[in-house]
Amino acid sequence: MLVLLPPSEGKASSGRGAPLKLESLSLPALTEARETVLGELVELCAGDEDKAREVLGLSEGLRGEVAKNAELRTAGARPAGEIYTGVLYDALDLATLDPAARRRAARSLLVFSGLWGAVRVTDRIPSYRCSMGVRLPGLGPLGTFWRAPMAAALPEAARDGLVLDLRSAAYATAWKPKGEVAGRTATVRVLHAPTRKVVSHFNKATKGRIVRSLLSAGTAPSGPAELVEALRELGYEVEAQAPAKAGQAWALDVLVEEIH
Numbered sequence: 001m002l003v004l005l006p007p008s009e010g011k012a013s014s015g016r017g018a019p020l021k022l023e024s025l026s027l028p029a030l031t032e033a034r035e036t037v038l039g040e041l042v043e044l045c046a047g048d049e050d051k052a053r054e055v056l057g058l059s060e061g062l063r064g065e066v067a068k069n070a071e072l073r074t075a076g077a078r079p080a081g082e083i084y085t086g087v088l089y090d091a092l093d094l095a096t097l098d099p100a101a102r103r104r105a106a107r108s109l110l111v112f113s114g115l116w117g118a119v120r121v122t123d124r125i126p127s128y129r130c131s132m133g134v135r136l137p138g139l140g141p142l143g144t145f146w147r148a149p150m151a152a153a154l155p156e157a158a159r160d161g162l163v164l165d166l167r168s169a170a171y172a173t174a175w176k177p178k179g180e181v182a183g184r185t186a187t188v189r190v191l192h193a194p195t196r197k198v199v200s201h202f203n204k205a206t207k208g209r210i211v212r213s214l215l216s217a218g219t220a221p222s223g224p225a226e227l228v229e230a231l232r233e234l235g236y237e238v239e240a241q242a243p244a245k246a247g248q249a250w251a252l253d254v255l256v257e258e259i260h
Contacts, residue, residue: 001220002158003211004118005111006168008086014068014126017076026120029153033146037115038072040136041128045069056134065129072126080111081121087201088166091208094121101215109211110157112171114142117150118157132170143173150175162186162221164214165249166207177249185249186224193237193255202256210236210254224250 022034045052045066052066053059068075081094094105106122113119114132130136132143139145154175163177163185177185188210190203213219213234221227228240237255 001108001162001164001214003109003164003214004167004171005088005109005207005211006166006171007111007113008084008089009129009131010085011083011127011129012078012085014076014083015078017078017124019074020072020077020124020126025116025123025125027118027153027157029156030117030149033149034116037117037130037136037139037142037145040139041069041115041130042072044137055136056129057131058129062129069128069130072128075126077124077126079121080119080123080125081105081109083125083127084111087204088208091205092212093208097212097215100218104215104218108215112167112174114146117146117174118154132174141173143170146174155181160184162223162227164188164211164227166211179247182247182249183243184223186227186252187249188252188254190254190256193257196255206254206256224252228252 022031022038025031025034044055049063049066052069053063056065058065094102097105106120109121110118111121112132114134115128115130116125119125130142132146133141135141158177158181161184163181165172165177165185165187188207189198190206191197192199192202210231213236214230217234219230219234221230224240224242228238231238231254239253239255241251243250
């Protein structure tokens, strides 16, 4: 099973660890593209601060993020699972998983990123600020930039198992499963059951809980239909729509009454 996650806008500090080594990151086919984006981002943020804030969409209160980006090559690095914070990652709570579940997380979780393309939770990265919606000078929209590198790297990462796609729309632009990979992909939408509307907090927190439940249970569904059954056995209310034709993903709605 490969689980595709969005990153978080907010991130923990880099800490005092050894600096980034691009060649040590998972999915080495992305190394050249990562170097390109990193170079553009560092150059942007080492120059005109106001221009960098405008490009990155940062408020005055986040001015310090520009200086942080300018030092990415020398900043300390930590496992990505410790860098990403926020509602989804709080609910997932990787640090409190048992050892077996943490090993499953290391194998199956892939976090999409405007800067790195995608990383495993064990990959050591510095804290940064660069969303997939950013248009870097010379590169254009990052969602578009990443499509070709990701199309080359992700099918191999997906292997022949289930792909559970929990990404937000902005990060889904970087890679869309196609062909037979799409047929074993399930996208998930979380709905507030009484209103049947998507609510951001419900959506993020429940997605984190779903991943935690699957990792903790050691469940390894082989495809979307098996995923639906596994989630129901774990206590989730799930409505599933199988694809109307080949080359399309399954669409799953998880209904939630409230957040506990």
